[in-house]
Amino acid sequence: METHSKKMAEVKLFRTWSSRFALRIVWALKLKDVQYDTIFEDLSNKSPLLLQYNPVHKKVPVLVHNGKSVAESLVILEYIEETWKQNPLLSEDPHERAAARFWAKFGDEKVLPSIWEAFNSEGKEQEEGIVKAKENLKYLEEELKGKKFFGGEHIGFADIALGWLAELENVFEEVASMKVIAEDEFPLLSEWKRTFADAPIIKENWPPRDKLVTKYQAFREANLLNKAPK
Amino acid sequence: MADEVVLLDFWPSPFGMRLRIALAEKGIKHEYKEEDLKNKSPLLLKSNPVHKKIPVLIHNGKPVSESLIALQYIDETWNDNAPLLPSDPYLRSQAKFWAEFVDKKVADFGRKVCMTKGEEQEAAKNGLLDCIELLEGELGEKPYFGGETLGFVDVTLVPCYGWLSVYEKFGNFSIEAEHPVFIAWGKRCLQKKSVSKSLPDQQKLYDFVVQLRKRHEIE
Numbered sequence: 001m002e003t004h005s006k007k008m009a010e011v012k013l014f015r016t017w018s019s020r021f022a023l024r025i026v027w028a029l030k031l032k033d034v035q036y037d038t039i040f041e042d043l044s045n046k047s048p049l050l051l052q053y054n055p056v057h058k059k060v061p062v063l064v065h066n067g068k069s070v071a072e073s074l075v076i077l078e079y080i081e082e083t084w085k086q087n088p089l090l091s092e093d094p095h096e097r098a099a100a101r102f103w104a105k106f107g108d109e110k111v112l113p114s115i116w117e118a119f120n121s122e123g124k125e126q127e128e129g130i131v132k133a134k135e136n137l138k139y140l141e142e143e144l145k146g147k148k149f150f151g152g153e154h155i156g157f158a159d160i161a162l163g164w165l166a167e168l169e170n171v172f173e174e175v176a177s178m179k180v181i182a183e184d185e186f187p188l189l190s191e192w193k194r195t196f197a198d199a200p201i202i203k204e205n206w207p208p209r210d211k212l213v214t215k216y217q218a219f220r221e222a223n224l225l226n227k228a229p230k
Numbered sequence: 231m232a233d234e235v236v237l238l239d240f241w242p243s244p245f246g247m248r249l250r251i252a253l254a255e256k257g258i259k260h261e262y263k264e265e266d267l268k269n270k271s272p273l274l275l276k277s278n279p280v281h282k283k284i285p286v287l288i289h290n291g292k293p294v295s296e297s298l299i300a301l302q303y304i305d306e307t308w309n310d311n312a313p314l315l316p317s318d319p320y321l322r323s324q325a326k327f328w329a330e331f332v333d334k335k336v337a338d339f340g341r342k343v344c345m346t347k348g349e350e351q352e353a354a355k356n357g358l359l360d361c362i363e364l365l366e367g368e369l370g371e372k373p374y375f376g377g378e379t380l381g382f383v384d385v386t387l388v389p390c391y392g393w394l395s396v397y398e399k400f401g402n403f404s405i406e407a408e409h410p411v412f413i414a415w416g417k418r419c420l421q422k423k424s425v426s427k428s429l430p431d432q433q434k435l436y437d438f439v440v441q442l443r444k445r446h447e448i449e
Binding site: 056065068070071072074075076078079082083094095097098101102105106139 | 280289292294300302303306307320322324364
């Protein structure tokens with residue numbers, strides 16, 4: 001026991017049990033078969049180490065490799081890609097790399113906020129939110145034409161960045177009683193969700209669903225209460 | 231086969247400026263196309279159907295959108311001179327981290343300083359000053375964020391330096407007084423032809439914002 005704890009792991013990941021951003025890093029490390037230690041953070045009581053390793057944003061995930069820290073999940077993904085070259089997540093072609101980065105960013109800046117907006121609404125407001133979210137999702141549906149994954153034949157950078165759609169989005173739909181990614185409207189995206197979620201590395205590493213449902217139920221209740229009366 | 235490079239841009243855009251500088255640094259011949267954002271060209275709408283925004287880099291007919299993504303594309307494609315990113319993965323990650331920081335925070339605060347008033351403007355001014363302080367810490371003793379030469383972070387940030395006097399005028403504050411290191415860095419960058427020819431005239435920028443504020447009824 002003592003020897004094991006004295007031998008510091010080369011790679012450490014600071015995360016929470018549920019963070020969809022940290023999950024990207026778990027998937028990437030496992031896809032590349034990189035050994036690492038996990039440090040779970042309580043965001044209401046952040047450890048001194050986390051604050052030391054990510055002083056600018058004070059957030060998870062943070063990757064520490066040989067004592068040096070990298071923050072921001074998409075930046076971490078690129079670092080992992082450049083450091084451990086097996087099972088590449090990005091194509092060698094600069095244009096395809098740019099496309100993967102574009103869709104990852106689109107997911108974070110447009111898709112997620114629009115679904116989150118719909119999630120935190122009800123009635124007519126939610127209906128309008130769902131319409132907006134679907135407008136964004138149409139681009140992803142289009143992008144999947146002729147492909148198994150956003151990365152082509154194999155899981156790639158964009159799949160990992162958008163991976164929360166494959167499971168967490170289902171949780172959002174259940175908790176908020178809404179349907180956003182319907183099979184008939186989004187056949188390719190629906191199929192991608194199943195294929196991605198079924199991949200062994202992904203399947204083994206989802207946070208417990210019932211815990212997620214409870215957590216997001218609480219979020220939604222609080223957010224609905226906080227909304228100013230119309 | 232000759233490379234065909236087109237840049238769809240809008241002269242005051244700090245995001246477009248980044249690409250102008252990178253293309254100039256690497257000596258990449260290209261066609262500059264000025265977009266009228268009130269009347270976007272079919273080429274722009276076709277090249278960036280998702281966001282319909284500039285800048286867009288079109289290389290041999292294939293478009294790349296989002297300025298930081300296009301910067302990386304430029305660096306990866308024309309990798310034989312003036313590298314913007316270092317070769318070490320850790321140093322690359324630090325450069326990308328700070329570029330994202332500039333992209334998400336500095337540009338937004340800057341826009342709010344120009345386009346809001348009252349409490350929102352005050353918060354933006356303070357936010358901008360906080361960002362500059364953090365960035366000065368990151369720069370340290372180095373002449374550029376990229377070390378001895380212009381790098382990824384320098385190219386991402388220097389357009390905001392180009393907007394500085396405009397921020398100061400509309401925000402009614404002096405950034406220079408509190409942040410001489412930042413100013414010295416900006417002036418150093420401006421000595422490079424790639425930067426000086428890519429940043430617009432200060433008076434022209436000021437007049438542009440005056441018009442923009444009028445249109446948005448901010449006074």
